[in-house]
Amino acid sequence: xxxxxxxxxxxxxxxxxxxxxxxxxxxxxxxxxxxxxxxxxxxxxxxxxxxxxxxxxxxxxxxxxxxxxxxxxxxxxxxxxxxxxxxxxxxxxxxxxxxxxxxxxxxxxxxxxxxxxxxxxxxxxxxxxxxxxxxxxxxxxxxxxxxxxxxxxxxxxxxxxxxxxxxxxxxxxxxxxxxxxxxxxxxxxxxxxxxxxxxxxxxxxxxxxxxxxxxxxxxxxxxxxxxxxxxxxxxxxxxxxxxxxxxxxxxxxxxxxxxxxxxxxxxx
Amino acid sequence: xxxxxxxxxxxxxxxxxxxxxxxxxxxxxxxxxxxxxxxxxxxxxxxxxxxxxxxxxxxxxxxxxxxxxxxxxxxxxxxxxxxxxxxxxxxxxxxxxxxxxxxxxxxxxxxxxxxxxxxxxxxxxxxxxxxxxxxxxxxxxxxxxxxxxxxxxxxxxxxxxxxxxxxxxxxxxxxxxxxxxxxxxxxxxxxxxxxxxxxxxxxxxxxxxxxxxxxxxxxxxxxxxxxxxxxxxxxxxxxxxxxxxxxxxxxxxxxxxxxxxxxxxxxxxxxxxxxxxxxxxxxxxxxx
Ligand SMILES: Nc1ncnc2c1ncn2[C@@H]1O[C@H](COP(=O)(O)OP(=O)(O)OP(=O)(O)O)[C@@H](O)[C@H]1O
Ligand SMILES: [Mg+2]
Numbered sequence: 001x002x003x004x005x006x007x008x009x010x011x012x013x014x015x016x017x018x019x020x021x022x023x024x025x026x027x028x029x030x031x032x033x034x035x036x037x038x039x040x041x042x043x044x045x046x047x048x049x050x051x052x053x054x055x056x057x058x059x060x061x062x063x064x065x066x067x068x069x070x071x072x073x074x075x076x077x078x079x080x081x082x083x084x085x086x087x088x089x090x091x092x093x094x095x096x097x098x099x100x101x102x103x104x105x106x107x108x109x110x111x112x113x114x115x116x117x118x119x120x121x122x123x124x125x126x127x128x129x130x131x132x133x134x135x136x137x138x139x140x141x142x143x144x145x146x147x148x149x150x151x152x153x154x155x156x157x158x159x160x161x162x163x164x165x166x167x168x169x170x171x172x173x174x175x176x177x178x179x180x181x182x183x184x185x186x187x188x189x190x191x192x193x194x195x196x197x198x199x200x201x202x203x204x205x206x207x208x209x210x211x212x213x214x215x216x217x218x219x220x221x222x223x224x225x226x227x228x229x230x231x232x233x234x235x236x237x238x239x240x241x242x243x244x245x246x247x248x249x250x251x252x253x254x255x256x257x258x259x260x261x262x263x264x265x266x267x268x
Numbered sequence: 269x270x271x272x273x274x275x276x277x278x279x280x281x282x283x284x285x286x287x288x289x290x291x292x293x294x295x296x297x298x299x300x301x302x303x304x305x306x307x308x309x310x311x312x313x314x315x316x317x318x319x320x321x322x323x324x325x326x327x328x329x330x331x332x333x334x335x336x337x338x339x340x341x342x343x344x345x346x347x348x349x350x351x352x353x354x355x356x357x358x359x360x361x362x363x364x365x366x367x368x369x370x371x372x373x374x375x376x377x378x379x380x381x382x383x384x385x386x387x388x389x390x391x392x393x394x395x396x397x398x399x400x401x402x403x404x405x406x407x408x409x410x411x412x413x414x415x416x417x418x419x420x421x422x423x424x425x426x427x428x429x430x431x432x433x434x435x436x437x438x439x440x441x442x443x444x445x446x447x448x449x450x451x452x453x454x455x456x457x458x459x460x461x462x463x464x465x466x467x468x469x470x471x472x473x474x475x476x477x478x479x480x481x482x483x484x485x486x487x488x489x490x491x492x493x494x495x496x497x498x499x500x501x502x503x504x505x506x507x508x509x510x511x512x513x514x515x516x517x518x519x520x521x522x523x524x525x526x527x528x529x530x531x532x533x534x535x536x537x538x539x540x541x542x543x544x545x546x547x548x549x550x551x552x553x554x555x556x
Contacts, residue, residue: 011287064285180326181365184357185426186349186381203377206367210412 009065010132016245017059017130022139024246025127031253032123036116038260045115051256052119052126061129069125070118077117084110133165135238142240148231155231163219171212178207270338272434272466273300273323273355278332280318292318294490296332300434300466307481307498308470311512314487316470317360320436323468324355336434353382356432360439362423363416371397371414371422372407378430389429396429399462400455417448424452428459434466435459441476453480474516478502478537486511499535518542 012018017025032051039045056066070077088110090103128136141158148154179189182203189200275298283289293315300306310316321327322334325341325348334341341351356378359365368374375396379389397407400421406414411422424440437456441449453476460467471477477484478498486494486501488511494501501508505515505523515523522534522542532549536542 177359178365180321181359181362182377183326184324184352184359185365185378185430186352187377188349188381203365203367207364211364 009129011061011065011129012132013060013130015058015060015130017055017126020130020249021240021242021246022131022135023143023240024242024249025131026136026139026143027250028253029123029127031250031257033120034257035253035260036120036123038257038264039116040112040264044260044263045112047256048119048260052123055126056122059126059130061126065129066122066125069129070121073117073121077114080117081110081114084113134162137162137165138236138238138240153231155234159231167212167215170215171208174211175204175208178204178211269301271299271335272302272304272337273298273468274335274338275299275319275322276333276335278319278322278334279330280315280322280327281330282318284330291330291490293322296487296490296492298485298492300468302466303464305460305467305469305480305482307477307484308468308487309472309474309477309484309513310487310493312472315490316487317438319487320357320438320468320470323434323436324352324357326352326357349381353378353430354432355434355436356427356430358424358427358435358437358440360442361420362427362440363419365423365426366411366419369410370408371402371411374411374422375407375425375429378426382430392429392431393425396425399428399458400425401451417444417451420444420448420452421455424455431463432465434468436468436470438470439472440469441471441473449476456480474502474514475518475537478516478519486513488512498537502535502537 032048036048039048056063085106086101088103088106090105092101092103131139137158140161141154144152144154144158179187183189187200187203189197192200275296278293278296278298279291280293281289281291296315296319298319308316308319318327322329325334328342336351336354341348366374368377372393375393376389379392384392393407397404402418402421402425406418411419414422420440424437427435435456440456441452444452456467456469457480459465469477469481481498484494484496484498484501485492486508493511494504494507502515502519505519508515514520516537518536518538518541519534522532522536522545525532526534530549532542533545536545
């Protein structure tokens with residue numbers, strides 16, 4: 001069913017990772033990415049894997065959910081690996097058939113590229129799995145708030161994002177319902193030529209758009225009724241505060257990123 | 269006699285394998301005889317909508333079976349559309365499924381999917397429109413220009429036009445005014461009578477169910493809770509209350525009268541019936 005789309009799905013919980021300030025998690029994931037792109041050796045990849053593994057264990061997010069999240073990018077990962085494998089250049093491994101085109105350097109690049117993408121996705125997914133969309137946008141708004149100085153509409157952007165995020169599940173549910181209703185009248189989405197299948201979407205898209213517009217309209221009215229007028233002078237219900245543990249985590253990741261850069265410069 | 273629909277030990281689990289996993293229906297059994305009018309009631313979240321979406325194969329049982337005239341509907345998954353033409357399902361708030369430019373085309377969507385001849389489709393559309401009380405001239409209007417109650421009738425006509433043997437409706441009167449409710453229930457009764465169709469009606473309103481159904485199935489927490497004629501079910505008012513349900517208001521009045529020592533018949537669901545019962549009582553007393 002459509003419901004099974006996991007992209008950005010939040011797994012409620014109360015682990016250390018869930019309780020961290022969203023800003024901490026956003027900054028930490030940026031530092032983690034910096035570290036990842038500076039990793040070049042077995043040692044550095046090893047350290048990062050340990051860090052990621054620890055985070056996954058602490059978060060209690062089921063491994064199945066993480067691997068399921070990887071499914072949409074499998075093709076890209078495989079493609080990158082193959083390209084790197086064959087087109088890196090260098091001494092061939094052996095002089096037989098396919099191996100003639102593969103160098104030891106290519107093999108290493110392919111593996112490290114694959115690891116890099118997989119670990120990048122797992123790390124960012126871990127953040128979305130352990131942070132509710134609302135607190136994620138809160139954190140983002142807060143981190144970007146310096147941009148308000150240059151008249152960038154940070155609050156409006158964050159509001160749009162949280163509304164969009166809020167409505168994804170609603171719209172998916174709605175699509176499910178409309179699809180079922182049309183199937184009950186014998187609509188067929190699974191067979192037929194490409195054109196027939198495209199046509200079969202009309203009975204879903206029309207009611208879906210109408211309902212999305214209706215919802216947008218209702219929401220706008222509801223917001224206006226409560227005198228919403230943007231970010232000026234607005235205070236937050238949940239005030240974000242760094243706790244000591246946040247500082248510790250941030251410090252840890254800063255050290256990690258700096259260490260990786262240093263190790264790369266030292267040629268390790 | 270062979271049951272029209274038989275549900276056997278049906279369980280349905282939503283979001284299996286995630287933290288949101290839950291059984292919306294658990295070990296449920298149900299039989300509906302041909303030509304019967306069955307009412308289904310249950311508190312919110314008791315699994316009514318989930319149950320009925322199994323009757324036409326929109327949901328596949330996690331375990332258990334659904335038989336239509338003795339045949340397992342999932343025996344041949346490729347044929348599931350045929351089941352949907354025989355078991356017409358009207359969803360809750362069906363007016364949100366309308367999509368065509370004209371009312372006529374929207375009602376014709378179902379029969380068109382059945383692959384019928386143009387003339388047959390035309391006959392069915394006009395007949396369904398007549399049955400739900402839509403005047404001829406609305407057929408050429410856009411469904412989005414109609415009132416809420418009219419839209420609902422167009423959507424119901426869209427299912428009736430497939431002329432299903434079994435008509436299943438999920439709270440068809442939700443959000444309508446009393447007159448709108450009466451009209452919708454009237455047209456369901458009309459279809460039931462004219463075609464001798466089997467009807468399954470899900471509702472929150474005890475009055476509605478009591479006045480229309482031959483038999484009532486009560487659900488509670490995803491399971492069967494009670495079953496019987498309206499008289500049998502409403503006689504167990506205390507248990508119903510415990511399941512978060514109510515007996516019809518008039519029945520409650522009769523029961524209160526009885527508790528105060530008036531030997532009135534408590535199997536009454538309308539003001540009329542209670543009046544008759546009270547008059548009978550007075551007549552009986554006068555004779556004594
Ligand atoms: N698509 C779905 N995905 C996950 N859970 C669902 C889904 N649909 C229903 N549920 C859950 O299954 C349970 C039964 O829902 P169902 O809609 O069958 O109840 P209902 O008896 O029709 O309630 P109502 O009277 O409110 O319409 C509910 O707890 C609901 O949260
Ligand atoms: Mg329901």
